Amino acid sequence: MTSLSGRLFRATAPHIPTPIARAFSAPAAVFFHGVESAAPDAPVAQNHHEKDEFAKIARALKANFNVLPLGAIDEVLRNPGRHPRALFLMSDDGYANTLGVAADILDDLRLPWTLFVSTDHIDTGTPNPMLILRLFFAEAADGVYRIPHIYPPVALAGVAQRASEESRVMRQIAELDARRARVAISAMAKTVGDAVARYPAERFLLWDEVRALARRGVEIGAHAHWHWPMNGAQSLRTLRGQAAWSKARVETEVGPCRFFAYPFGQPADVSAQAWRAVREAGFSHAFTTVSGTLDASSNRWLLPRYGLPMRAGNVASLVAMLRAGNPRLRRWQEEMAA
Numbered sequence: 001m002t003s004l005s006g007r008l009f010r011a012t013a014p015h016i017p018t019p020i021a022r023a024f025s026a027p028a029a030v031f032f033h034g035v036e037s038a039a040p041d042a043p044v045a046q047n048h049h050e051k052d053e054f055a056k057i058a059r060a061l062k063a064n065f066n067v068l069p070l071g072a073i074d075e076v077l078r079n080p081g082r083h084p085r086a087l088f089l090m091s092d093d094g095y096a097n098t099l100g101v102a103a104d105i106l107d108d109l110r111l112p113w114t115l116f117v118s119t120d121h122i123d124t125g126t127p128n129p130m131l132i133l134r135l136f137f138a139e140a141a142d143g144v145y146r147i148p149h150i151y152p153p154v155a156l157a158g159v160a161q162r163a164s165e166e167s168r169v170m171r172q173i174a175e176l177d178a179r180r181a182r183v184a185i186s187a188m189a190k191t192v193g194d195a196v197a198r199y200p201a202e203r204f205l206l207w208d209e210v211r212a213l214a215r216r217g218v219e220i221g222a223h224a225h226w227h228w229p230m231n232g233a234q235s236l237r238t239l240r241g242q243a244a245w246s247k248a249r250v251e252t253e254v255g256p257c258r259f260f261a262y263p264f265g266q267p268a269d270v271s272a273q274a275w276r277a278v279r280e281a282g283f284s285h286a287f288t289t290v291s292g293t294l295d296a297s298s299n300r301w302l303l304p305r306y307g308l309p310m311r312a313g314n315v316a317s318l319v320a321m322l323r324a325g326n327p328r329l330r331r332w333q334e335e336m337a338a
């Protein structure tokens with residue numbers, strides 16, 4: 001949520017006492033990325049919760065909500081009034097520490113969850129492109145870099161120029177189809193060397209490990225093949241590949257794959273062609289990262305989801321007040337249907 005109402009919500013909801021907030025509760029979906037035992041490698045690897053803080057969040061969710069397996073989604077969407085405290089818990093990307101750390105915490109609390117994996121990263125172990133980008137701008141030596149599809153060449157010299165080049169390149173690269181963006185990212189990857197060796201929190205699961213989670217009852221969904229926005233700059237061929245190929249890879253390696261989550265998942269990252277490609281690929285439901293609550297008035301391929309805060313704070317009040325996001329969610333879904 002980056003709208004004004006979203007900022008107000010973030011500022012005020014933690015101060016509403018949980019019992020009052022719970023009276024407003026409606027079914028919702030929430031997600032995290034990874035969970036690390038030791039202090040996460042900030043600021044480069046920003047995706048991971050600290051273990052004790054994550055355990056506090058998980059206990060608060062268990063105490064205040066009815067955390068359900070994602071298989072119950074149709075019943076909850078049809079009858080949201082019967083399930084005001086229903087909550088679906090999810091993890092995105094497929095980091096190895098979901099098996100190493102998060103799974104034990106969630107198993108101890110008997111909380112069901114869904115893992116959305118970006119299948120190319122599970123297949124190859126190549127890092128999340130966002131990690132490569134952040135590392136390139138944090139670590140590449142001063143100089144001029146000719147990066148395919150990025151014009152003019154990237155000039156790194158001093159803190160201020162680094163920051164302005166980073167925002168320019170981030171804007172330009174998000175406007176590239178994934179096939180071209182991959183070429184640009186691999187050129188930057190050569191400069192940053194073996195990123196995953198230095199940032200082990202960013203290591204992805206192997207398929208054997210994904211299967212181990214599935215055997216423990218974790219629902220496995222798809223989070224596209226390569227972790228890239230499915231925005232208006234992506235060709236129809238790319239969008240169809242991101243949806244259909246990720247589903248095929250999960251089904252070959254693990255089993256049936258009904259659920260999808262869009263990488264990044266904000267309105268700028270999901271095009272009207274993207275959700276239709278996800279529907280055509282045969283997914284029954286897909287999740288964005290736009291805040292709101294779950295009911296049958298939503299497009300099933302543009303469902304709302306809320307990123308759990310890094311600190312436990314008053315997480316239960318935040319989750320219970322997610323209906324504050326519904327007006328923005330509705331407006332976006334109407335635009336996307338037109």
Ligand SMILES: [Zn+2]
Nearest residue numbers: 092093263264
């Ligand atoms: Zn992701």
